Amino acid sequence: MKTAFIFDLDGVIxxxxxxxxxxxxxxxxxxxxxxxxxxxxxxKGVGRMQALDILLEIGGLSFxxxxxxxxxxxxxxWYVEYLETLNQDAVLPxxxxxxxxxxxxxxxxxxxxxxxxxxxxxxKLDLLPYFDAIxxxxxxxxxxxxxxxxxxxxxxxxEPPSNCVVFEDAQAGIDAALNAGMTAVxxxxxxxxxxxxxxxxxxxxxxxxxxxxxLL
Ligand code: BG6
Ligand code: MG
Numbered sequence: 496m497k498t499a500f501i502f503d504l505d506g507v508i509x510x511x512x513x514x515x516x517x518x519x520x521x522x523x524x525x526x527x528x529x530x531x532x533x534x535x536x537x538x539k540g541v542g543r544m545q546a547l548d549i550l551l552e553i554g555g556l557s558f559x560x561x562x563x564x565x566x567x568x569x570x571x572x573w574y575v576e577y578l579e580t581l582n583q584d585a586v587l588p589x590x591x592x593x594x595x596x597x598x599x600x601x602x603x604x605x606x607x608x609x610x611x612x613x614x615x616x617x618x619k620l621d622l623l624p625y626f627d628a629i630x631x632x633x634x635x636x637x638x639x640x641x642x643x644x645x646x647x648x649x650x651x652x653x654e655p656p657s658n659c660v661v662f663e664d665a666q667a668g669i670d671a672a673l674n675a676g677m678t679a680v681x682x683x684x685x686x687x688x689x690x691x692x693x694x695x696x697x698x699x700x701x702x703x704x705x706x707x708x709x710l711l
Pocket of ligand 1: 504505512540571612613
C-alpha cells in the first residue's frame with residue numbers, strides 16, 4: 496500500500512525548470528557556445544555543480560575549481576533574479592489540488608528536490624504548509640540519480656521506501672526513485688522518463704485516489 500508521496504519541485508510543482516534553462520543558456524552564451532533543450536534534459540534534476548560540469552562538458556571546456564564555483568554562483572544569481580517575478584501563475588496545473596487531496600486522504604507528503612532554492616520558492620508561493628517534510632539541496636550531499644534525497648524523504652516521513660511514490664520530471668529523478676526502491680511517476684514526456692510506472696503530462700490529469708488504486 497502506498498502511504499507517502501515525495502515530490503520533486505522544479506518542473507513538477509512549479510514551472511521553474513524554464514528559469515534554470517534560461518540561466519544555463521545565458522552562461523553558455525557568455526562562454527561562447529550554444530545550448531539547446533535536448534542538452535538541457537541532461538541538467539534537469541541534478542545539483543548545481545554537477546549541472547555546471549555537464550554544461551562545461553557540452554561546451555568542451557574545463558576550468559579550475561575556483562572558476563567553476565564562480566560560474567555556478569553567476570548562474571544562481573541570474574536564476575534568483577528570474578525568481579523575483581515568480582507568482583502563483585508559476586504553480587503548475589493541478590499541483591496544489593493534488594497536494595491538498597493527498598493530505599485529505601491521509602497520505603504523508605515530502606519535497607525531494609536537488610535545489611538549494613527550494614524553501615525560497617515554496618515560501619514565496621505559500622506552498623510550505625502542503626509538506627510534512629522538506630529535503631532539498633542544502634541537506635543532500637549526492638546528486639540524483641543517487642537515491643539519497645528520496646531515502647532521506649522517506650526517513651523524515653517514517654515510511655519504508657516501498658510505501659513511497661515519487662513524482663519527477665527528470666530522468667535522473669526517476670532513476671533516483673528506482674534506486675531508492677520506490678515507485679516513480681513521471682510528469683512530462685515518456686521519452687525522458689524511462690522506468691516510470693506511469694507518465695502523465697501534468698498532475699492535473701491524476702487524482703491521488705485513482706493513482707493509489709492503480710498502484711495496488
Ligand atoms: C533541480 C533542477 O531541481 O535543482 C536542476 O532540476 C537544478 O536543474 C538543481 O540544477 C539545483 O538547483 P539550485 O536552485 O540549487 O541551483
Ligand atoms: Mg525537476
